[in-house]
Amino acid sequence: MAEKILTARFETPDSHLLNTYQADGGYTALKKALTMKPEEVIELVKASGLRGRGGAGFPAGLKWSFVPKEAEKPKYLCVNADEGEPGTFKDRYLMELDPHAVIEGSAIACYAFGAHIAYIYVRGEFKVPMERMEQALAEAREAGLVGKNILDSGFDFDMWVHPGAGAYVCGEETALIESNEGHRGMPRLKPPFPAVVGLFGGPTVVNNVETLAFVPHIMNQGAEWFAKLGPERNGGTKMYGVSGHVKKPGIYELPMGTSLKEIIYDVCGGIRGDHELKAVIPGGSSTPVLTPDEIDVAMDFDSLAKIGTMLGSGAIIVMDETTCMVRAITRLAKFYSHESCGQCTPCREGLAWIHQVLVRIEGGQGREGDIDLLLDICDNVQGNTICPLGDACAMPVRGFIKKFRPEFEEHIQKAGCPIGPFPAPWAGSAKG
Amino acid sequence: MPKLTIDGVEIEAAQGQSVLDAALAHGIHIPHLCYHPRLKVSGNCRMCLVEIEKAPKLQISCGTEARDGMVVQTKSEKVLKARQSVLEFMLINHPLDCPTCDQCGECKLQDYCSEHGQEESRYGEEKHGFDVLDVGPDISRNMNRCIHCTRCIRFLRDVAGSEEFTLYERGSHTTVGPYLEKALESPFSGNLAEVCPVGALTCKHFRFKGRSWLMEKSRTLCPGCARGCNAYAWTSKQEVLRLTPAENDFVNQSWLCNAGRASIAQIEAKNRILEPTRATAMEELAGVLRALIEKDEGEKVGVLASPRLTNEDLYLIRKLAREVIGTTHLAFVPGMSDDRPFGPLDTPLTEWFIRADPTPNSHGARDILHSTEHTENAFDLIEAAEKGEISSLLVFSEDPVTSFGDVDRATKALGQLDFLAVIDSHFSPTAELARLVVPEASFAEKDGTFTNEQGRIQRLRAAIPARGHSQSAWQTVTEVAKHLGTVWTFNSAAEVDREIASKIPGYQDLDFDTLPLEGLALVQADEADQAEAEESTPDQDKKE
Numbered sequence A: 001m002a003e004k005i006l007t008a009r010f011e012t013p014d015s016h017l018l019n020t021y022q023a024d025g026g027y028t029a030l031k032k033a034l035t036m037k038p039e040e041v042i043e044l045v046k047a048s049g050l051r052g053r054g055g056a057g058f059p060a061g062l063k064w065s066f067v068p069k070e071a072e073k074p075k076y077l078c079v080n081a082d083e084g085e086p087g088t089f090k091d092r093y094l095m096e097l098d099p100h101a102v103i104e105g106s107a108i109a110c111y112a113f114g115a116h117i118a119y120i121y122v123r124g125e126f127k128v129p130m131e132r133m134e135q136a137l138a139e140a141r142e143a144g145l146v147g148k149n150i151l152d153s154g155f156d157f158d159m160w161v162h163p164g165a166g167a168y169v170c171g172e173e174t175a176l177i178e179s180n181e182g183h184r185g186m187p188r189l190k191p192p193f194p195a196v197v198g199l200f201g202g203p204t205v206v207n208n209v210e211t212l213a214f215v216p217h218i219m220n221q222g223a224e225w226f227a228k229l230g231p232e233r234n235g236g237t238k239m240y241g242v243s244g245h246v247k248k249p250g251i252y253e254l255p256m257g258t259s260l261k262e263i264i265y266d267v268c269g270g271i272r273g274d275h276e277l278k279a280v281i282p283g284g285s286s287t288p289v290l291t292p293d294e295i296d297v298a299m300d301f302d303s304l305a306k307i308g309t310m311l312g313s314g315a316i317i318v319m320d321e322t323t324c325m326v327r328a329i330t331r332l333a334k335f336y337s338h339e340s341c342g343q344c345t346p347c348r349e350g351l352a353w354i355h356q357v358l359v360r361i362e363g364g365q366g367r368e369g370d371i372d373l374l375l376d377i378c379d380n381v382q383g384n385t386i387c388p389l390g391d392a393c394a395m396p397v398r399g400f401i402k403k404f405r406p407e408f409e410e411h412i413q414k415a416g417c418p419i420g421p422f423p424a425p426w427a428g429s430a431k432g
Numbered sequence B: 001m002p003k004l005t006i007d008g009v010e011i012e013a014a015q016g017q018s019v020l021d022a023a024l025a026h027g028i029h030i031p032h033l034c035y036h037p038r039l040k041v042s043g044n045c046r047m048c049l050v051e052i053e054k055a056p057k058l059q060i061s062c063g064t065e066a067r068d069g070m071v072v073q074t075k076s077e078k079v080l081k082a083r084q085s086v087l088e089f090m091l092i093n094h095p096l097d098c099p100t101c102d103q104c105g106e107c108k109l110q111d112y113c114s115e116h117g118q119e120e121s122r123y124g125e126e127k128h129g130f131d132v133l134d135v136g137p138d139i140s141r142n143m144n145r146c147i148h149c150t151r152c153i154r155f156l157r158d159v160a161g162s163e164e165f166t167l168y169e170r171g172s173h174t175t176v177g178p179y180l181e182k183a184l185e186s187p188f189s190g191n192l193a194e195v196c197p198v199g200a201l202t203c204k205h206f207r208f209k210g211r212s213w214l215m216e217k218s219r220t221l222c223p224g225c226a227r228g229c230n231a232y233a234w235t236s237k238q239e240v241l242r243l244t245p246a247e248n249d250f251v252n253q254s255w256l257c258n259a260g261r262a263s264i265a266q267i268e269a270k271n272r273i274l275e276p277t278r279a280t281a282m283e284e285l286a287g288v289l290r291a292l293i294e295k296d297e298g299e300k301v302g303v304l305a306s307p308r309l310t311n312e313d314l315y316l317i318r319k320l321a322r323e324v325i326g327t328t329h330l331a332f333v334p335g336m337s338d339d340r341p342f343g344p345l346d347t348p349l350t351e352w353f354i355r356a357d358p359t360p361n362s363h364g365a366r367d368i369l370h371s372t373e374h375t376e377n378a379f380d381l382i383e384a385a386e387k388g389e390i391s392s393l394l395v396f397s398e399d400p401v402t403s404f405g406d407v408d409r410a411t412k413a414l415g416q417l418d419f420l421a422v423i424d425s426h427f428s429p430t431a432e433l434a435r436l437v438v439p440e441a442s443f444a445e446k447d448g449t450f451t452n453e454q455g456r457i458q459r460l461r462a463a464i465p466a467r468g469h470s471q472s473a474w475q476t477v478t479e480v481a482k483h484l485g486t487v488w489t490f491n492s493a494a495e496v497d498r499e500i501a502s503k504i505p506g507y508q509d510l511d512f513d514t515l516p517l518e519g520l521a522l523v524q525a526d527e528a529d530q531a532e533a534e535e536s537t538p539d540q541d542k543k544e
Helices: A018-023 A028-035 A038-048 A060-065 A091-097 A099-113 A127-142 A173-180 A209-221 A223-227 A260-267 A301-306 A325-339 A345-362 A370-381 A389-413 B019-025 B077-091 B108-116 B151-160 B189-195 B258-266 B281-294 B311-325 B362-369 B378-386 B407-415 B429-433 B473-483 B493-503 B525-536 B538-543
Strands: A076-081 A117-122 A158-163 A204-208 A237-244 A250-255 A277-281 A315-320 B003-006 B009-012 B049-052 B071-073 B139-141 B165-168 B175-178 B201-203 B216-221 B230-236 B239-245 B301-305 B330-332 B392-396 B419-424 B436-439 B448-451 B456-460
Touching: A018 A099, A018 A127, A028 A099, A028 A209, A038 A060, A038 A099, A038 A209, A038 A223, A060 A099, A060 A204, A076 A099, A076 A173, A076 A209, A091 A099, A091 A127, A091 A209, A099 A117, A099 A127, A099 A158, A099 A204, A099 A209, A117 A127, A117 A173, A127 A158, A173 A204, A204 A209, A209 A223, A237 A260, A250 A260, A260 A277, A260 A315, A277 A325, A277 A389, A325 A345, A325 A389, A345 A370, A345 A389, A345 B077, A370 A389, A370 B077, B003 B019, B049 B077, B077 B108, B139 B189, B151 B165, B151 B189, B189 B201, B189 B239, B189 B258, B216 B456, B239 B258, B281 B311, B281 B392, B281 B419, B281 B436, B281 B473, B301 B311, B301 B378, B311 B330, B311 B362, B311 B448, B311 B473, B311 B493, B330 B362, B330 B378, B362 B448, B378 B407, B407 B429, B419 B429, B448 B493
Parallel strands: A076 A117, A076 A204, A117 A158, A237 A315, B003 B071, B301 B330, B301 B392, B392 B419, B419 B436
Antiparallel strands: A237 A250, A277 A315, B003 B009, B049 B071, B139 B201, B165 B175, B216 B230, B230 B239, B448 B456
16 A cells, blocks of 8 residues: 555554654754745745645645735634544544644644634534644643744744534634634625635634644655655645445555545445446535446546536445435435525525425435436526535535436436435425 | 726726625615624624635625726626525525514615525425523513624624624524523613614614604704703604614714604603693793892893703803893703713723703803803702892793702702792602793704704704694794894794804804705814914914
């Protein structure tokens, strides 16, 4: 198997402790960064081509460079550890098993763009990751790695854990900032972008946990090394989280651009039992679904975009032929309509409507024209909302209909689900 | 100044102005619901989406700054589809109860749906309903009609200075309501009826009383305090059904306080005076005065006038007292002074809006009554009555028995008078003591002007005919003066104003018929002096 970077220490006993981390060369990257000029750190990360691992794949170094050098208000780093996209479960392991890498990466990022405070916004349900982060921060503070004048460099860096309160939308960077400020988690209008007006009105960078965990490695081993780990413009490795009907679901760190087919059949041991692959969601539940004939694709930002889907968070959801596609998308629509913050009209009303229609189709009460209605609602939601949550529901609904339209039609014609009745716990109202 | 093109028309926007503001300023209407010119932009309704060249998606015009060279489409196919879909989404869980909704006829959702909406809804699912929640005595909340625009939340938090409403729940179950289900406490909560663009928040006092298209509205003034808020009196069948704010950037912006709105209650109050004591009251009043004047005892007549009266009333009361009766015992009760800035300010309304002086025309009373050589306040008049310096007293819209502060002493002093007449709109302890009572019109039945605390002359307009035999004090005074043999020819407030303009310093520009909607700032005495001084001795001043 290929080189492990982020998950290299996952098997080491007590990998979350400072001693273990330092014995493995931990915090040397921070030491090195502090001897460089901040601009040099940004240039290095830019040169590595490190792209954001939260889903959008925006180049991290470029994001840092947008922060104005001089600012009236303090600058902040927000570490996005709200990991809420169904299918995604990578950041929790980084926090549980290698929290110091997250802290070290955050410290380097802060030094690079001139912030002195970082908040790690951890999904409310992540109890253990939160405890591990708190413990690691206490250790680091004790060792002078966090706090005033870290490593006698004259640079102040502090970091705090901010627990989320259970809203998927807080993974959206401006909603995260609102929530981090203590407000109801609702996305803000952009512009202004967080790099200009963010947390408490100060310039703010929001980075994913995985993104920051790469930074110490890039400092130590160089930009070129990192870039060469993956295909062009898609450097590094990627933590793929595979769930669903494979023999060995789990987190796998593989080079960017590993084939989806290889991941499913070689890495994860193929489909469970004697079953056949039916569909794959490649990058978390909001990314359009792929059919078995499409899985010979490199799992990187650009290759997936070419076939009309996204790498997203690298969360691969595998479904075999026992899966009812209508039921699967109904469940996802329920999630998104439930998680809509309720702020803007198309998302608030449209997602609930989509879910209601899907529940009806799956329940055998589908009507002529429902499918086109669904597509039109998606059309009216997508692109018209404040944040991408509306799109995150509309995209997979469109994708499922596009790839599996006959199955939807069958539900309507036969007035029911060919695979079986809708299990009771799912058959609730849109309220969820 | 950025120049942009909207629907093919090139317009110039102010620096930093939004596309929506720029469009509205140039008469191009882009439908909008959550946007309110006096509230922070929230961009949540998505009604004002427009197509902007080079932008990958539709943009909200309320939250997009107008930039040089922008090409904006507000009626393209894409925009119209988005707009129609937003309306469709808004109606999904809306009860469509326009026939029984108080907002009907002045509902932006209703207007936009008839303009841009679909004939029939494609929504074939069950609508969900929200629980009823009482939010206090002034505002009725119907969550089913809410479009979640958050104008109410933003108004209370950012303008009224009392963060009382918030969002609850999420997604399509999101509700808007008070914290801890408490009743609204803001003295400005009444504004929510207008701030809410739909029928979710309506005025409880106006419930089911009238339809907007069956009412007439007159632009007038709120009589509730020295601010002189501009207001519309909405009438139907000669009844004032509600008072709502009228815009005035110099005075009240778009707001009116709850107490001001409630001032219409005085029109139909049980203690309204509608008829004089006797049909011959005017002759009697004139007779008493004539007797004193003939004995050359005009000085023994006291006259007390209220800052609740209009400038026209006050001017003719002064003219009667000075020129006809010949007394110097002319008094008024001065309003309380207010140390706080007058505004309008961007700070919460609680800090500046409602004035300490509860009368609408203290400034006018000072300007008009103080311009005589000798004016007293009400307390001096009570003392004058005790000392026997005055034997008769005319009281215009005041209640000295109560306002003097010592009811027994005031009652005793007034009891010593030979004659007491009260000209007022409502019965009071003083009126109970009077030999003659003459009815005065209420604020909603009078034409005239008030001068607010800031020195702005504004027009009060009669919204309904005067009740019973009531009339404005200037008419009563003119009638009395005619009985006393004068040749006064005042037939309207406008005619009185022509004399005010020539006699009262600062009022020289007053012209009743051409008074601007936003009022007229008084010509400041020091300004006039200064202008004169500069003209006459320019060099001398500079040498100083």
